[in-house]
Amino acid sequence: MTIILNDAEVIDQIFNHIDGKTTDLADKTWQEPIENYKSEERFKAEIALLKRLPVPYCPSASLPENGTYVARTAAGTPLIAVRGDDGIVRAFYNSCRHRGMAVAEGSGSARTFVCPYHSWAYGLDGQLKHVPGADGFPDLDYEKHGLVQVHAEERSGLIFVTQEDPISEGALEALPDFFNPDQVAFDKIEFNDNANWKLLAETSMEGYHIKALHNKTFYPYGLDNINIVETFGPNSRIVFPFRRIEKLRDIPRDERRLSGMVTDVFQLFPNTHISVLSDHSLLIILEPVSPTETRWEIFRLNNRMKGGKEIDLEKAKRDASFVTDTGLGEDRHAARSIQAGMAGKANEFFTFGKFEKAAIHFHEVMDEMLTKLPKG
Numbered sequence: 001m002t003i004i005l006n007d008a009e010v011i012d013q014i015f016n017h018i019d020g021k022t023t024d025l026a027d028k029t030w031q032e033p034i035e036n037y038k039s040e041e042r043f044k045a046e047i048a049l050l051k052r053l054p055v056p057y058c059p060s061a062s063l064p065e066n067g068t069y070v071a072r073t074a075a076g077t078p079l080i081a082v083r084g085d086d087g088i089v090r091a092f093y094n095s096c097r098h099r100g101m102a103v104a105e106g107s108g109s110a111r112t113f114v115c116p117y118h119s120w121a122y123g124l125d126g127q128l129k130h131v132p133g134a135d136g137f138p139d140l141d142y143e144k145h146g147l148v149q150v151h152a153e154e155r156s157g158l159i160f161v162t163q164e165d166p167i168s169e170g171a172l173e174a175l176p177d178f179f180n181p182d183q184v185a186f187d188k189i190e191f192n193d194n195a196n197w198k199l200l201a202e203t204s205m206e207g208y209h210i211k212a213l214h215n216k217t218f219y220p221y222g223l224d225n226i227n228i229v230e231t232f233g234p235n236s237r238i239v240f241p242f243r244r245i246e247k248l249r250d251i252p253r254d255e256r257r258l259s260g261m262v263t264d265v266f267q268l269f270p271n272t273h274i275s276v277l278s279d280h281s282l283l284i285i286l287e288p289v290s291p292t293e294t295r296w297e298i299f300r301l302n303n304r305m306k307g308g309k310e311i312d313l314e315k316a317k318r319d320a321s322f323v324t325d326t327g328l329g330e331d332r333h334a335a336r337s338i339q340a341g342m343a344g345k346a347n348e349f350f351t352f353g354k355f356e357k358a359a360i361h362f363h364e365v366m367d368e369m370l371t372k373l374p375k376g
């Protein structure tokens, strides 16, 4: 069960907003204390929460065949996810059981993981298979020295990982399918920003800044402050319509399709969002490094179809470069500027207005989840 509106329903609501000069609104405003962006203690609690929630780790499409793996740091912890010979994705702490070096970096395809330090070798199921000079470890129990597994689950076209005991059951129910098996994860880009991860996350949660911040990049194509905002569980969906959606007014309601007419953004609580654009999609994971630094991990995929036609992979790649080189840069700049300003005493809290409904939902859920964290 999902509460995601279908294409025709979203388009109806967008036309209502355009005609009525309105947009979706929260039922209240929100004040978020600056301290929640600055405090070390709060940061630690957020990392603890990230370890206990099922958090997207990579798209299924990044693990297309048995033996393909993705190694990356999630919630400050190096992990590796790999599709086993049985087709099942497993995730492990990426730390060798000899003296702890990472057994793989980046992504690729492997039959075994051989630690670069002294060549202990592990199977795709994490089992320790080979120790060079095994007579140096007379009492070694191979069974007990496999890679240590964390919980991984594949659904909705994503791999979710939970590192520690989950804080709530059923968190993954009611998710729609975000990606189809025929989409290609064509690359991954990574970079760091000197900004708290929530400042960066907030830039994708509202369309109130399209005209001001993205005046020459997105605004020529997109509408300012006209959005559909749906919440589902801790998550939300924000639809950003392009001006060309007007073309759909002449098409019978049941034949109207959103693809190519909007940027469809799914906020997966807390640190992930999926942007479905015209020709490509982005899985964006914001990895908190410290209260003042964040690492972006962006998986880029092609969309297969638009208006009943196949999209060429090269076109998807060009489209992806435009978005990450222009509009995303403006969002990053805004977040870094806010971060810098927090050194002063201008604001004790930031105010989110009714247009910023998804951001309010995010902060509200965050407060609620943090109170459920086990103490200590």
Ligand code: FES
Binding pocket: 096, 097, 098, 099, 100, 101, 115, 116, 117, 118, 119, 120
């Ligand atoms: S640390 Fe991995 S083999 Fe020694």
Ligand SMILES: [Fe+2]
Binding pocket: 203, 204, 209, 213, 214, 327, 331
């Ligand atoms: Fe933006």
